[in-house]
Amino acid sequence: GNSVTQMEGPVTLSEEAFLTINCTYTATGYPSLFWYVQYPGEGLQLLLKATKADDKGSNKGFEATYRKETTSFHLEKGSVQVSDSAVYFCALLKAAGNKLTFGGGTRVLVKP
Amino acid sequence: EAGVTQSPTHLIKTRGQQATLRCSPISGHTSVYWYQQALGLGLQFLLWYDEGEERNRGNFPPRFSGRQFPNYSSELNVNALELEDSALYLCASSFQQGPQYNEQFFGPGTRLTVL
Numbered sequence: 001g002n003s004v005t006q007m008e009g010p011v012t013l014s015e016e017a018f019l020t021i022n023c024t025y026t027a028t029g030y031p032s033l034f035w036y037v038q039y040p041g042e043g044l045q046l047l048l049k050a051t052k053a054d055d056k057g058s059n060k061g062f063e064a065t066y067r068k069e070t071t072s073f074h075l076e077k078g079s080v081q082v083s084d085s086a087v088y089f090c091a092l093l094k095a096a097g098n099k100l101t102f103g104g105g106t107r108v109l110v111k112p
Numbered sequence: 113e114a115g116v117t118q119s120p121t122h123l124i125k126t127r128g129q130q131a132t133l134r135c136s137p138i139s140g141h142t143s144v145y146w147y148q149q150a151l152g153l154g155l156q157f158l159l160w161y162d163e164g165e166e167r168n169r170g171n172f173p174p175r176f177s178g179r180q181f182p183n184y185s186s187e188l189n190v191n192a193l194e195l196e197d198s199a200l201y202l203c204a205s206s207f208q209q210g211p212q213y214n215e216q217f218f219g220p221g222t223r224l225t226v227l
Contacts, residue, residue: 043202044218
């Protein structure tokens with residue numbers, strides 16, 4: 001079956017540091033890939049997405065590139081802010097069934 | 113434009129009772145999805161409804177059920193509650209235009225606590 005593995009947290013960073021959260025997936029065919037963010041006490045928000053190999057998703061300074069050869073979709077941000085403190089989820093979607101499969105989530109804490 | 117709304121925000125029940133959670137999708141969206149976010153278990157897909165029909169179901173027992181109404185809103189019912197049903201239940205909605213992907217927009221969730 002489909003699965004997503006992402007690095008465990010928590011990840012603690014200082015403001016303006018570089019952030020990388022690793023995500024790898026297992027799926028047949030060509031899934032769409034996503035990063036969602038969950039701020040404290042809130043639901044999920046779509047951060048970025050990529051629907052085919054070599055696509056780069058970007059939003060709010062975050063980027064991730066769909067790497068078919070390494071089955072990866074690592075999230076990066078060059079300079080984090082305190083407001084980026086949240087839990088980040090990597091997810092994949094196969095069109096059949098419309099079911100999002102999520103990784104376990106990575107908690108990020110940015111200190112001033 | 114209003115986002116996905118869920119009610120209630122919090123729900124406290126005792127073991128063996130039934131819980132009903134409600135979701136209103138974004139206007140124009142015909143698909144509604146339910147996910148469970150239990151502590152330590154991550155986000156698990158529960159159900160997908162589209163045009164009033166159940167289209168897909170996750171690996172959950174039959175006491176988790178739901179329905180979608182003609183106005184596309186949805187209910188999730190959990191019967192015979194167990195302690196491990198305590199979780200944040202997230203609803204999402206999307207357009208459904210053929211088999212291709214349609215972005216799922218999430219609501220704020222209902223936190224169910226089973227005592």
